[in-house]
Amino acid sequence: SKEQAERMKLYNQIQETKGIPNSKRVFCRSRPLSREEASAGYATVTDFDGAKDGDLGIVTSGFTKKTYRFDRVYMPKDNQDDVFADASPLVISVLDGYNVCIFAYGQTGTGKTFTMEGIENNRGVNYRTLELLFRMIEERKDAFTYNVSVNVLEVYNEQIRDLLVNSPASKKLEIRQDIGGINHVPGIVNAEVENIREVWNVLQAGSNARAVGSNNVNEHSSRSHCMICITVRARNSMNGECTKSKLWLVDLAGSERLAKTDVQGERRKEAQNINRSLSALGDVISALASKSSHIPYRNSKLTHLLQDSLGGEAKILMFVQISPLEQDLGETLSSLNFATRVRGVELGPAKKQI
Numbered sequence: 001s002k003e004q005a006e007r008m009k010l011y012n013q014i015q016e017t018k019g020i021p022n023s024k025r026v027f028c029r030s031r032p033l034s035r036e037e038a039s040a041g042y043a044t045v046t047d048f049d050g051a052k053d054g055d056l057g058i059v060t061s062g063f064t065k066k067t068y069r070f071d072r073v074y075m076p077k078d079n080q081d082d083v084f085a086d087a088s089p090l091v092i093s094v095l096d097g098y099n100v101c102i103f104a105y106g107q108t109g110t111g112k113t114f115t116m117e118g119i120e121n122n123r124g125v126n127y128r129t130l131e132l133l134f135r136m137i138e139e140r141k142d143a144f145t146y147n148v149s150v151n152v153l154e155v156y157n158e159q160i161r162d163l164l165v166n167s168p169a170s171k172k173l174e175i176r177q178d179i180g181g182i183n184h185v186p187g188i189v190n191a192e193v194e195n196i197r198e199v200w201n202v203l204q205a206g207s208n209a210r211a212v213g214s215n216n217v218n219e220h221s222s223r224s225h226c227m228i229c230i231t232v233r234a235r236n237s238m239n240g241e242c243t244k245s246k247l248w249l250v251d252l253a254g255s256e257r258l259a260k261t262d263v264q265g266e267r268r269k270e271a272q273n274i275n276r277s278l279s280a281l282g283d284v285i286s287a288l289a290s291k292s293s294h295i296p297y298r299n300s301k302l303t304h305l306l307q308d309s310l311g312g313e314a315k316i317l318m319f320v321q322i323s324p325l326e327q328d329l330g331e332t333l334s335s336l337n338f339a340t341r342v343r344g345v346e347l348g349p350a351k352k353q354i
C-alpha cells in the first residue's frame with residue numbers, strides 16, 4: 001500500500017542518515033527565470049550539464065566557465081519535493097538526539113524564502129520538516145516520549161527580537177550560557193507544541209510579528225536573519241535515557257554587498273551588520289574545520305545563537321541560493337565562493353548529544 005511504501009522510504013532514510021559520512025552538506029539551488037525574464041530574453045550564466053554529479057557551471061565571460069562542486073545541485077525544474085527528499089533524513093537525526101542547523105544563504109531575490117518557507121500551496125523545507133517530525137514522533141510513541149517547543153527570533157542590526165512576544169518593544173535580549181554549557185536566551189518565549197497545526201500557527205504568528213514596525217516588510221526581511229529553533233526533548237521509555245536536541249531553520253539576511261550609491265546612514269549600518277554576521281558564520285565553520293583552539297562564535301549574534309548547532313556534533317545543511325542572470329554574476333560568484341568555503345572543510349565525526 002501507499003502507507004507501507006511511505007514507511008519503507010522513511011526506514012531507508014534512517015539507514016541513510018546513519019551512513020552519512022559528513023555532517024555538513026551544501027546544496028545549491030538556482031531560482032528559475034521569471035516569466036517576464038524568460039520572455040524578455042535575459043542572458044543567463046548557469047550551466048546545469050553536470051548537475052547530476054553535483055557540478056554547477058558558471059559562465060564568467062564569453063568563453064570562460066568556472067565549475068563549482070556541491071553535495072547537490074538542483075536544476076530550476078526541481079521542485080520542493082525534490083529538495084525536501086534530500087533534507088528529510090535530518091529529521092531522523094533530530095529525533096535521534098543530534099543538533100541540526102538548516103539555513104539558506106544568498107542574494108535577496110534568489111529563493112531563500114521560497115526554499116525555507118515556500119509559498120501558498122507549495123510549502124518549503126520548514127513545513128515539510130516539521131510535518132515529518134511530528135509524523136515520526138507519532139510512529140515512535142511506543143518507544144519514546146517527546147516534548148517539542150519552539151522559539152521564533154529575528155536578528156536585526158545585531159539585536160535579537162523575540163517574534164513570539166506581543167509587544168514589539170520588548171526588553172533587550174541577551175545570550176547566556178547555562179551550567180551545562182548550552183546557550184540560551186533568558187526571557188524568550190518557548191511555545192510548547194504538540195502537532196503540526198500548533199507549530200504552524202506559532203510560526204505564522206512569528207511571521208506576522210516580523211512585519212510589525214517596519215514600513216517595507218520585504219526590505220526588512222531581506223536585512224534580518226529569521227531564526228526558528230525547535231527544541232526536542234526525548235525520553236526512551238525502555239531505559240529512561242533522555243536527550244535534548246535543537247533544530248534551527250534559518251533564513252539568512254541577503255548577502256548582497258552595499259551599492260556604492262547607497263552608503264549613508266541606517267542602510268550602511270544594516271549592511272555592515274549583515275556583512276559582519278555572515279562573515280562570522282564563514283569564519284566559525286572554517287575555524288571548526290581546522291580544529292582551531294578558538295572558535296569565534298561571539299563575533300556575531302547569529303553565530304553565538306547557533307553555537308551548539310554548528311560545532312562538531314551537529315549536522316549542518318546549507319542551501320546556497322543563486323540567480324541565473326548575467327546581471328547578478330558578481331553576487332552569484334561571491335555566494336558560490338562563500339558556500340565552497342563552508343563546504344570545503346570536514347567537521348569532526350557526529351556524536352550523539354545527551
Ligand code: ADP
Pocket residue numbers: 030031032076106107108109110111112113114115119222321
Ligand atoms: P529571497 O528570500 O532570497 O529574497 P524569494 O524566496 O522571495 O527570495 O524569491 C524571489 C522570487 O522568486 C519569489 O517570487 C519566489 O516565489 C520566486 N522563486 C524563487 N525560487 C523559486 C523556485 N525554485 N521556483 C519558482 N519560483 C521561485
